[in-house]
Amino acid sequence: MKKMLGEERRLQLLTQLKKSKTPITGTDLAKFANVSRQVIVNDMTLLKARNEPIIATSQGYLYMHPDQLSQTVERTIACFHSSEDAKDELLTIVDRGGTVKNVIVEHPIYGDITASIMVSNRYDVDKFVQRVQDTKASYLSELTGGTHLHVISAPSTEILDVIENALRSKGYLVNEQ
Structure with a gap:
């Protein structure tokens, strides 16, 4: 070719x-x-x-x-949890209709480090977590002891509220610590 x-x-x-x-x-x-x-x-x-x-x-x-961009709303949510809870956090979001667009951590030298995730269903989450495991990579949140931000998109603010409440009930929000 x-x-x-x-x-x-x-x-x-x-x-x-x-x-x-x-x-x-x-x-x-x-x-x-x-x-x-x-x-x-x-x-x-x-x-x-x-x-x-x-x-x-x-x-x-x-x-x-x-058309994909105009049909969603976004919210940045501050989260805190261990690496062992990363999959559960992502599933909590996607199971309620959200898409995790990225993760952001604040590094003492480099400032904000942002990485695209773009998971919106269980299959995407499983593939993402499997890649982390297969490559023996660390989650970015490990750089900050578990504190990180996610930009989450969903079809409505109501769905974002449901997601945020579910994360709160699991103790994954920073202000809940």
């Missing part, structure tokens, strides 16, 4: 992302374009710099269609 070059490749990658309803891994995009994964990372950076609504999630790259 012939290697795709520059702008043509970025347009083809953008088309693939726009067609997909689920994230596409950098590895899969690299195979599609017959280039290295690092080339894909650079292409995604260039596309984002052009204000294409592409986000890098733990499952791959995702194109956020404008």
Whole structure:
């Protein structure tokens, strides 16, 4: 297969992302374009710099269609728990109709560190937790002793209230400590 070059490749990658309803891994995009994964990372950076609504999630790259963005509300919630409770926290959110967009921790040297998570159902949570285990990675919240923020999106503020109350009842909110 012939290697795709520059702008043509970025347009083809953008088309693939726009067609997909689920994230596409950098590895899969690299195979599609017959280039290295690092080339894909650079292409995604260039596309984002052009204000294409592409986000890098733990499952791959995702194109956020404008209609997806307008149908949800967001809330930032301050959480605190051990690494052992991470899966339960995520399930508490997605089981009530929320999407965990990211995690944010405040690092003493680097300031805010934000990582995209984009989990919205049990399958996504299981895959995310499995990747953490398989790679022997640490949750970002381990850098701050368990304190972290999540940006959560949902179809309504009522659902966000239900999620926040469920997290509160489990003792996962910072102000509940």
